[in-house]
Amino acid sequence: MLDKQAQTEIASYVGRLLRESFGKGPQSIFVSINRPFIVLYLKHFLSPMEKILLLQDQVHSIQSTRDLLMKTLIPEIKAYLLVFAGMKIGEFYYDWGLHNHSGVMVGIESGDDHEQISFESVYTGKEELHQEISTISQQVEKKPDEVYSCMINERNLIVIRNGILISIEKELIRIGHEESLKLAKRNLEKSHLHNNGHFQSFLKAKIDDVFVDWDFHLDKSVIVFILNPSQ
Template identity: 45%
Template sequence: MEEKSVQAELASYTGKLLREHYGKGPASVYVSIKHPFITFYLRDFLTPTERVLRSQGHDRKVEETRDLLMKEVLHELKATLTVVADLHVENLYYDWSLENRTGIILGVLSEDKANKDEHFDEYPAKGKLHEEINRVSRQVEKEPEETNSLYLNDRTLVIQRKGILVDIEKELIRSGYEQPLRLSKRRLEKDMLDRRLYESILGVTIIDLFVDWDFQLDQSFITLIIQKNKPM
């Protein structure tokens, strides 16, 4: 199956899957694939109940509920990626912009480490961007042991940080406080990550910024959605 057909089929399936679990799916899903990543960018995704909760200032409750439902969604999506697209996924991650009614699902595809590292090639201002990302990491946790990034296309940039957790975070995870830690870190880091500075460095307009963590593997992913001259 051609890549565009695969992307269209995966986008359609993901929209239906979210609708089944949430009662309302996104208005559109855009799939991007470039090894070792696959992303699903969701637009206009907010249920009527969530809209009411947000109007009453309960964003955290919306995020907590979505976390519970996403466990089943990711399990089904992972299986479908293998069957439909022959894409074997190591892990799936996600984040939301409730204000923009958007979201991201990010998959890391299974590959040999040697092959995976080859995909992190150079692009203008990569070093400067990594420097600024690392500076924020030092403020909220610690400087990453390793930082990589990859343009999946001209709309999607994924930044991977490895080795960022501090001892107190590791202890909270061992003690069973993974979800509150994730929600707190998500809010703190997204407040600290300077979208305008990254726009200046990259020479682009960033319309969305997402963050998620893999606490077991001690790594994090930042996904930047970049505006094109024409709508998606």
């Protein structure tokens, strides 16, 4: 486990990268590490231009532009985490909560040292949460082949789904429509994940944010719940 000073250094580095690329960085970044996972929660992250686009309901324009910028930033973040923290990040996910001016980045270390069973953790409402996630997945695509989760700390819960793509989605990816598919799935899935009172009931905690992203080539998805256990 990296100490608080190291987590502060990581937050500072990523904040500087985002500021240089977007013209404005997050007001704050909270770094949580429970290997093989690292979670960066961004708050108050919206540039002046994006604010104008958001007022004009141009959400897709913001998401598309951020996706393009993230393609250049992810290799730099991975390289920094390898050198600074000794974390060899194999998978990287991110998502934005534009309505909250927030965002999340998730890195998962690669290597044989991290078996899936070690990801699992025990927490209140786990079984019910997995069932609700499976139900939502079945409504919008298909029931996952596998669901598992890890409570990184009292404020960060990661849920991972394997085997969620249907045949038509795989074909869209094959013919080059990955970006359009991701934009569509973000809207559809988050409409089910947000304002879902079941999650707060299961977890016995207020949910401040929910994020979701996919690695289509791995047929895998990561959902991040940002919890507020004091409420």
